[in-house]
Amino acid sequence: MSRSPGIVVAIDIGTSAVKAGVFTADGRRLGYGTAPAPSLRPRPGWSEQPAMRIWQATAGACRQALAEAGSPKIEAVAVTGARGSFALADRDGTLLTEFITWQDRRALGQAAAAAALADAGWLQRITGVRMDASLWLPRLLWLIEHRRDLVAAAGCIVTPQAFVIGRLGAGHWPAEWSAAAYSGLFDIADHRWHEGLVDTFSVPSGLLPATLPPGAEAGRTSPAAGIETALPPRVPIVLAAADGPCAELGCGVVEPGRLICYLGTALSVAGPVERRIEDPSGNLITAPGSTRSLYRVLALGMAGASVLDWYGKLVGRPVLDRLDALMEGSVPGAGGARFIPALAGSGAPHWSAEARGAFLDLGVGHTEADLVRALLEGVAFECFWMIETLRPFGFDPAGLRVTGGGSRSNAWTQLIADIAGTEVVVPDETDPGLRGAAAYALVHAGSHPDVLSAAKAIAGSGSSRVPSPAATETLRAGADYYRDVRRAFARSGLDSDIAHVPLPAGAYSLGL
Amino acid sequence: MSRSPGIVVAIDIGTSAVKAGVFTADGRRLGYGTAPAPSLRPRPGWSEQPAMRIWQATAGACRQALAEAGSPKIEAVAVTGARGSFALADRDGTLLTEFITWQDRRALGQAAAAAALADAGWLQRITGVRMDASLWLPRLLWLIEHRRDLVAAAGCIVTPQAFVIGRLGAGHWPAEWSAAAYSGLFDIADHRWHEGLVDTFSVPSGLLPATLPPGAEAGRTSPAAGIETALPPRVPIVLAAADGPCAELGCGVVEPGRLICYLGTALSVAGPVERRIEDPSGNLITAPGSTRSLYRVLALGMAGASVLDWYGKLVGRPVLDRLDALMEGSVPGAGGARFIPALAGSGAPHWSAEARGAFLDLGVGHTEADLVRALLEGVAFECFWMIETLRPFGFDPAGLRVTGGGSRSNAWTQLIADIAGTEVVVPDETDPGLRGAAAYALVHAGSHPDVLSAAKAIAGSGSSRVPSPAATETLRAGADYYRDVRRAFARSGLDSDIAHVPLPAGAYSLGL
Structure with missing residues (x-):
């Protein structure tokens, strides 16, 4: 160093x-x-x-x-x-x-x-x-x-x-x-x-x-x-x-093939690549990366950590301060309750401006704990789908960095590790974009030879989440079902029903 | 008389x-x-x-x-x-x-x-x-x-x-x-x-x-x-x-072709017919009727007025005492939010023990008022679908009687009138089954010549709900969408995902 x-x-x-x-x-x-x-x-x-x-x-x-x-x-x-x-x-x-x-x-x-x-x-x-x-x-x-x-x-x-x-x-x-x-x-x-x-x-x-x-x-x-x-x-x-790209650098995601999950208002999974990729589906975004020669591939979802805020407003009671208790009140799979987080459309892997959110498979015995677990699992399923969409382009979920406001929930990041079936890391840095920007200044100051070396040197530590094989098995079945539902909705045209309903002021929107 | x-x-x-x-x-x-x-x-x-x-x-x-x-x-x-x-x-x-x-x-x-x-x-x-x-x-x-x-x-x-x-x-x-x-x-x-x-x-x-x-x-x-x-x-x-059949009689539904909607724990729409019907779909139930020669045709749903109790328990706050305010906080169509009330399977018109409930088309701007209106509309859409399924067999929704616990909500019975596009009547009698049974005793006592005459004589009065054409138009579109969703779920096999999840004690179940 x-x-x-x-x-x-x-x-x-x-x-x-x-x-x-x-x-x-x-x-x-x-x-x-x-x-x-x-x-x-x-x-x-x-x-x-x-x-x-x-x-x-x-x-x-x-x-x-x-x-x-x-x-x-x-x-x-x-x-x-x-x-x-x-x-x-x-x-x-x-x-x-x-x-x-x-x-x-x-x-x-x-x-x-x-x-x-x-x-x-x-x-x-x-x-x-x-x-x-x-x-x-x-x-x-x-x-x-x-x-x-x-x-x-x-x-x-x-x-x-x-x-x-x-x-x-x-x-x-x-x-x-x-x-x-x-x-x-x-x-x-x-x-x-x-x-x-x-x-x-x-x-x-x-x-x-x-x-x-x-x-x-x-x-x-x-x-x-x-x-x-x-x-x-x-x-x-x-x-x-x-x-x-700065958030990537700030989390130490510098090698092509590594991934970062940003669990903010929106949800994204992204990582650096050495060459442009050709995504036949057109659902992934490719952008210039953190250096002159790198690119960045991005799968973008429209609702991430914001689903908790949304749900709390919907039922008139915030859930953030009850989150741990609620998560303990349900089990992996949420008793069969499912949530589709496409509250303002969906991005990769299935891009649809018309998609909307849903609670599915609701039964008479479900509790609020099941609903809230379904919220977190729905976002985690979307995240896993993004990872699986990126994997054929040379990305490896092992050591996935999870950051953004949602990463403050241990339950949520553990869910992502469980679904991905691989260790994930939650960086201690809560402002990775700022730290990544510092890498550029440090290179200019001569402290490091290039921005990737600088990022590696300053990325800092994090805590690790190790998956539970039993949870992985249960949740993978849920993830498969999630994909089936999203595809079935797209096939049925059910995505497009309320495309005519204007978004209210203050709505979350598309974008990074 | x-x-x-x-x-x-x-x-x-x-x-x-x-x-x-x-x-x-x-x-x-x-x-x-x-x-x-x-x-x-x-x-x-x-x-x-x-x-x-x-x-x-x-x-x-x-x-x-x-x-x-x-x-x-x-x-x-x-x-x-x-x-x-x-x-x-x-x-x-x-x-x-x-x-x-x-x-x-x-x-x-x-x-x-x-x-x-x-x-x-x-x-x-x-x-x-x-x-x-x-x-x-x-x-x-x-x-x-x-x-x-x-x-x-x-x-x-x-x-x-x-x-x-x-x-x-x-x-x-x-x-x-x-x-x-x-x-x-x-x-x-x-x-x-x-x-x-x-x-x-x-x-x-x-x-x-x-x-x-x-x-x-x-x-x-x-x-x-x-x-x-x-x-x-x-x-x-x-x-x-x-x-x-006694509830039918107690509401004065005695002529073949008339209908009663029972908005209780379960939801049913039924009425008397002179001959057995042959329902090619096998989703309607035919049973012996209120006399030796009449039959009764029944479309049965698994969740009726119970959806409000279910929702209140789910979010930890009862809605019954807030129902009127909540209904006024939303508009026909519930801002695009949709509810499928098949919390414990569904009966006619689409029979499926595996079907479960869902909230669909949820957007970032939705409120609890939209969710609760969606609950009532979902049950009303199911009711309308039942009516439409019965209509080819000679039933006429005009003057439909709506009874059961849910009929105490003026908003709900108005919704059913609006969706059906026809006047419906809410009988004053809250125990129509008891009143219908009395008709049999009165015939035996010689007070009336037959049970249908007795029922007509004692059925009592009710209050009328007249549909609003504007609401009918909006809600019919919702009803069409509701059918499309139910059919799409059945086609996709999404109905059957959680068939393996056992119903908890206290679950609502199939039946009348």
Whole structure:
């Protein structure tokens, strides 16, 4: 392990808060800060994050982290953030809109039109993503249709990451590859905007920002930014990859074929690969990965840890503080009760915007404990299905990292180990994206030769969950049944019944 | 309307209580009494009703009703009761077992074996019923297999109705036709035990009781019984039909083609017909009706008003006292949430012992009000499906009578009117079976020429629910979807997943 004295700052711009951390080259976190930057719902289905809240939260989180660390000498600052958000800026760099986040649903119609206009297979082979309202493209088309004035005045599309590095002193707004790839217009083989797609959708090509690979230096901090953030001037500003690849790095998932399960509002299972994969089903997402040469393959579900919050609201009594007792009140298999967590559609392995959640096989003897266990098992079954879908592409579930808010439940992570039938690890780090971003800064500071080595050195420890063979046997039968049900629903067209019911404001949505 | 002064007593032996009423020839109820006679669960899945509790409850209910009526002169006493229960008696009439009720599930294996042994279509053409553990036959086979000693000592099978009339003074234990028909051995065309079936299943034919048509006099009350019941001696004891046909009569459903919906623990839609029907699907039950010449056609669901109790227990908060508020918190269609009430299997129109309940199409914005409305709508959809299944056989839903515990919810009965798209009537009488039994006694007393006239004269009034065309339109779409789901589940084999999970003690079961 390197013992270089380099100390760096990492910043992670989420859609509800900004986090900052001060890290040493051997992975100690000397300071931490966070400040809220909430996304607002100006209209039902819309989701916008005010730019000034992002900047103020960034400055506040940095000041807090640096103060806690004792204001050490900082060698580099790296910035990561959620994919899918963007704003329009004019030719002078002044923002014309707030950030429209991936949770925004205004462009459902434009997404459907875009999917109809371009051959879906062709688009996905180029961009690695499925057409969806959470990508930039449908919202750009919406803006062209509804706010032609703003589009005419605009000079550039700006990501939250680019906005923050610009304010830190970089003075320009480049998009990192994995962020650019969530546009629906980025050629992930050549790492540039795809002219054919830009032409097909008549996107004003001048709007598209310059793109840079992960780890690139975008500029240096300015004295002006230093007053607000407490960062010293002339510190190199490093573009980290998006929060997904950074979370991978922060959990030590660096070797191709390893997997991370993110049990957050949404559910995803993802991992690095050396080459693009060709998924004949089109349900998996491929994106630029944590280095210039790696890709990242992603199976995405629409409801993860959020199912507990959803259920608690539904019955008017929270379940989180009763979770352990409820789990002990039922047994693996939940007495036959089943839950399908597709509350806001489903992603891989069976992509369906129309899918909805279900409790199935309810009998007269079931208890709330069975229902709640069914909730956790349903998400775990979905997770296992994702793992099994990824496995033929060279992924190995052994040592799967499970992180995100849901990983705080021992029962839940044990369930995932039991279903996967293999040891899984729950990292101690609760903000793996922030730690992963630090790896980029440490490489820039010369503390590690490359970002994968840096990630390995700083990933930290975790606790292990060893599967119980008896539970595995019971749960595998449940997992098979789960798949059968999902497929039967898709065959029967039952997925699409309430596609016409609009999602209410505050709904969880598609996206990473 | 007849103005004969005849005053009669009616007794209804249920599986949890006995009720008694004193009625005048014009339908006034002069007195009412009830006493508990609970069914016990000596082992998981078993259901037995102690004979002495039945007799004590009968005596108590009679005393209470007669006292309330002021001990008028009684011209006749009629007895009805739940179908499916029976006990073994020795050759002297001493009971060798308690009453094993229709809710008893011990003979699931014998029911399957019996279904395999006799051609199901042949058996159903003769008996009118589907082979099921709630019939006598499988439990008889169970007793032959496990309690050969008792069967060897037995002289007769006794119904609760026969037991009570025997104790009242009749001195023998005849089975009324509609009770006998729930054996699986009764030829409903010829109204006698079917020799071929008795032979096929090697049932000791000496065990089968004598059968009598509805309205037959079985004997006279004894002075000894009078001491316990307060009934005078020498009063004619009349065999009413079983509780189902009696409930029809008590609601005034006397003309062939009219329908009654019983919204109790189970859900049924039934009505009188002049000829046996041939249901090619085999899902409808045909049974002897309220007169010697009428039949009764029955569509049976396994969960009715009990779904509310089930849901309240499931989430740990009763819903009955919040029902109106919850129903107002949602709209027709329940925001897209759907419920399948097959918590303990399903009967007509899609018979499946393996079917289970489900909540479907759950989205992130749903509330408990949507879930509870979905519960009521699911049962109403099932009810509508039953009506539509019965309609080709000459039944008309106009003026459908809705009774049973669930009919106390105005919202629920309105839902049924809305879905059916026709006026329905909720009778004021909350114990229609008791009132229907009184009709038989009144005919015997000479107050009315026949039981249908008597029923018309005494059925009493009710309140009307007029459908809202807008609600009908929304709900019909839901009803179509409901059918599609049920059919899709059956096609997919999803019905049968948890057939191996044993029902817990206290489970609702098949039966009337």
